[in-house]
Amino acid sequence: MFSKNWYDLIAIIYDGFTFWxxxxxxxxxxxxxxxxxxxxxxxxxxxxxxxxxLIEKKTGKQGEIIGIDNSEGMLRKARKRMEKHHWTNIKLIKADVRDLSRDFFIQRDINPEFDIVLAELAFSVIPSWKKVMQTSLQLLKQGGKTGILDWYRPKNDLLTRIANFLAQADITRNIPQYARQLMQDFKIIKTCFYGNIFIGTGTNKAKSP
Ligand SMILES: C[S@@+](CC[C@H](N)C(=O)[O-])C[C@H]1O[C@@H](n2cnc3c(N)ncnc32)[C@H](O)[C@@H]1O
Structure with a gap:
């Protein structure tokens, strides 16, 4: 819809409107x-x-956080946040998450095995989201955990259309259902905002046939 990356355009106001x-x-x-x-x-x-x-507090300085995004505007804000807090164990990579693979990390001298994969407000926005979810599980260590925060509103009404426009998203995607297909123990921890937003976790244990 927009020739310029939408998130580059709104990066300056994103935190103000969404943080709290x-x-x-x-x-x-x-x-x-x-x-x-x-x-x-x-x-x-x-x-x-x-x-x-929130993550840095848990991993401590010995831990490592790798953030991937394809919007330079959003990443610029992320870099400012890092500098302000003097976090040296966070690495940001500007890339399309559809290109992720073990080789993607190996080529950048980064260990391709993670303890945790986090996708907050990601799967409702990124194209080929099912493929990206599959890939993200392949990047998890055995028993590693994935955490998802996202919208799921199957009704295509005015609220859905407004949210879809503002986030350039498709919040009718049944993310919980697909996560359950891939992860035998994926569970919704909580829903909020009248049931339209969920948080859920699962591990990369393969589903039994
Ligand atoms: C709604 S924002 C969520 C940002 C952040 N995860 C949060 O929770 O605040 C969606 C993000 O997805 C990024 N994005 C969309 N498509 C992408 C893609 N194909 N590859 C990498 N990042 C993408 C956008 O640049 C934007 O930063």
Whole structure:
């Protein structure tokens, strides 16, 4: 719809409009991921890094956080956040998350195995989201955990259309159902905003046939 990256256009106002709205949900999600000191965390479509502080507190300085996003505007905000807090264990990569693979990381001298993969407000926005979810599970260590915060509103009404426009998203995607297909133990921890937003976690244990 927009020739310029939408998130480059709105990066300057993104935190102002969203930070407090999602803050409690982000905290609840991170608490449920059981992140340990020294863990390596991959963030799919990390945006401005609104959860960096919550994750960094859990991983400590020995841990590592890798954030991927394709919007330079959003990443610029994320870099400012890192500089302000003197976080040196966060690495940001400007890339399309559809290009992620083990080789993507190996080519950049980054260990391609993560303890945690986090996707907040990502799968409702990125194209080929099912493929990206599959790939993200392949990047998890055995028993590693994935955390998802996202919208799911099957009704295509005015609220859906407004949310879809503002986020350039498709919030009718049944993300929980697909996550359950891929992860035998994927569960919704909580829903908020009248059931339209969920947080959920699962591990990369393969589903039994
Ligand atoms: C709604 S924002 C969420 C940002 C952040 N995860 C958060 O929770 O605040 C969606 C993000 O997805 C990013 N994005 C969309 N498509 C992408 C793609 N194909 N590859 C990488 N990032 C993408 C956008 O640049 C934007 O930062």
């Amino acid at each position: 709205f999602y803050r409690k949900m982000r905290k609840d999600l991170i608490e449920n991921l059981d992140i340990q000191q020294g863990d390596r965390v991959l963030i799919i479509a990390c945006g401005t890094g609104q959860s960096f502080d």
